[in-house]
Amino acid sequence: MTDLEIIEAIKNKRNDKAFGALYKNFPAIRKMIISNNGLKEDAEDIFQEALIILCSKVNQGDFKLTAQLGTFLYSVSRFLWNDELKRRGRRNDILTEVDLFENSSLTEFAMEEEHKAxxxxxxxxxxxxxxxxxxxxxxxxxxxxxxxxxxxxxxxxxxxxxxxxxxxxxxxxxxxxxxxxxxxx
Amino acid sequence: MRQELELMQKIEQYLLGQMPGGEASAFESEIHASKELYEQVELQKQLMKGIQRSAWRQDAVQAFEKYSFMQKLWKWGYIGTSVVAVVSLGYLYTQKESTEKKEMLSEKVQPQTIVNESMPADTANIYQLLNGNTFVINSSRDTIVKTKEGNLIEIPKELFNDTIAGNTKDSLLTKKGAKEISQAKIYTLHFYTPSYKDSLKKWKQSVQDKNYSKALRSMLSSANPKSYLKTSSKEQEISEKNTGSENPKDTMYKAVLGLNMEKIDNDLNTKNSKLYKLKGKIPFINKTSKNKNTILVFDVDNKNKTSIDTAIVIEIVDKLKNKSIITQSEKK
Structure with a gap:
């Protein structure tokens, strides 16, 4: 499935198809989280969260495919994990300035909204x-x-x-x- | 409806954009004027998001389960060989109970096979749903399979043969030696033609709805395995059912057989793992089908319910090509 097809699938409520295809990005994200003080289970949670964020962005209609979906999920997961580490009182910021700069959707991405939801x-x-x-x-x-x-x-x-x-x-x-x-x- | 509920209905219409234009703008000014109303609207708005997320979460969890199952299947491929070795040991014990065990261990015996092959595309989903309790066996060899629950089921060679023609009853006589059977239960077998699309559709839908028992039942067509457990201990029954498909070849065959399972006393028997042996002869019915024969056997020790989790699928390959199969009539 191409990225565009995946987005279409999400729009058409065919999440089973879309998620199935997106899971191929999971190993890279798991690796990132595990090498940053995370557990396997943390990786699962974070990746699910990233999938849900993708869904809500696509359904709000404000999602523009500027990067590959894999990159998007990776960046969002990184962002979420960074937030979670902060919440747990750890002070190792895994985000670099490049991260913040490269994907502007992350900076728009309001963490407070996320917590509310x-x-x-x-x-x-x-x-x-x-x-x-x-x-x-x-x-x-x-x-x-x-x-x-x-x-x-x-x-x-x-x-x-x-x-x-x-x-x-x-x-x-x-x-x-x-x-x-x-x-x- | 109570007043509070009516207000919620109003808010909902507003949030979903179902309110006529004039009414909506009037309501909007109401919202801005009342802090309390504003709060209610906000809460309800958040809830809508929460409900939606909850549904997505379910999808994500399901996708993860699917994903990790496929991962396990890969792993299973690697460790399969070692399982074969363990299972072979078990087989040795059961075959020569009278001889000394230590001697037997050193003996060389043809190993039994457990094969988890890649499945045909249209049936792949079904196998996936059975949580890995699927086995492809060659009917010309003895095989022991290990179910997810840890039970071992021995399937002697040529248990499944194609002697159905004109000889149904004989081929189903499984009562012989019944006294040695410690747990004679009847298991429902299902002969299933993978091209049977309607059945697949129902099956898939039920599984999507997470209604596993319904899924199982749809696969078994009208058969309810539970009732057979009671009634068929003394009789065997074969029924052929044309389910009204347009293509006459797309017929699903269903056989409910008295199949004995023998629990074998064995060193491998532990609290969680028991060895059973399938006995008797089980015929193929849809021998004209080019498709592989798939048989659903419900797992042992499952007294109260039949669920997907306790079923295994055995797929028999090459039965017609294999000339070493001795048919019932030839024996006579």
Whole structure:
């Protein structure tokens, strides 16, 4: 798959295809992280995060392919790992000025936004399985409420709709709590 | 709906751009006027992002699992040879129980083979999903395979033959010597034509949905392995099913056989690893198919449920080319 095809696949919600192709970049990134005080598991997390950032950039429509996707993922991973090292209180800055200069998308890349989004994602795990499934089906699989009602065994479309908002309400409450906790640190 | 829920609906319409223009700009001024409303909108906006990320995360995790599985498969290729050696030892023990073990160890015996070959492209996914519990064997040799769970299954040579024609019942008589069987269970076998596209589609879809038991069931067509566990201990059953495909050759054959598995007392038996032996004769049905015959055997010691994780696939190659196979009728 070419880079353009991968981007098209992400736009068309064919992440399985796109990610499958992108994983060939993983070994290089793993190597970079392991040689910078990281574990295998850190590398997995960081790479996943980089994939998600790529997705959100492509879907926001502000992604311009200026470098190879492999390079993009590598730079983002480096950036993320650097941030994580800082968070863990280590003071070895692995970013060079060249890094920052070469890929301007990194400088635009707001770490604060990233942390916010991560917290919102974490909120999903505070919900029950059914709530999570319901929200995912509706918002990311674009399933109709009627179909969801059938799939998940709700009496009616209306029940599903009500349930959806109740889940959302719960999620909002939990997210707010998580945010308060975060900022009081 | 409660008032709070209605407000959320409104915010959602606004965020998703589903609000009519005039209403949207009015709502916007409302947002700017109220700190509380602003906060609600922001929270909901973040949540939408979180939900989306959560879905991407699932995709990424799945991609990683696939990736690391392929990596393991490569590794498995390298260590395969050593597994063959271990398994051969086990085989030695079982074959000559009466003789002294130390003598046997020094004896030279044809090694058994475990082959993990590259699979045909259209079936590759299936094998991948079975987590590596797939084996290609040559039916003219004795083989022992080791499942992911650590169980060893011995498949004697010519267990699978092509003697189905006119001789179904005879070829299925597996009850002989049943008394030595400590765990006689019935396992469902599935003869599967890789070109059977509908089945593949259903299978893939179910797997994408992570509904593994449904995937398994779709592969087994209408058969529910569980029910056979109960009923077929005394009878064998072969059914042929044309699933309404346009191409008459694209027929999926299904055989539910009484297949005995014998648990063999052996030094290799540990808490996690047991040696079983498949017994009896199992016929090929779709002998006209150019495709390889693939058989699904459910793994042993799985009392309550049948899942993908506990299934193994055995693929038999070269059965027709191999003239050394003695058919049931020839024996008579």
């Amino acid at each position: 991560k917290l919102a994602e974490k909120t999903m795990d505070t919900l029950g399985e059914r709530c999570k499934e319901l929200l995912l089906l509706f918002y990311t699989k674009s399933m109709k409420l009627q179909e969801i009602a059938i799939k998940m065994g709700y009496n009616s479309e209306n029940t599903a709709k009500n349930q959806k908002y109740k889940c959302l309400e719960m999620a909002k409450k939990n997210l707010k709590e998580l945010q308060l906790k975060q900022y009081s640190k």
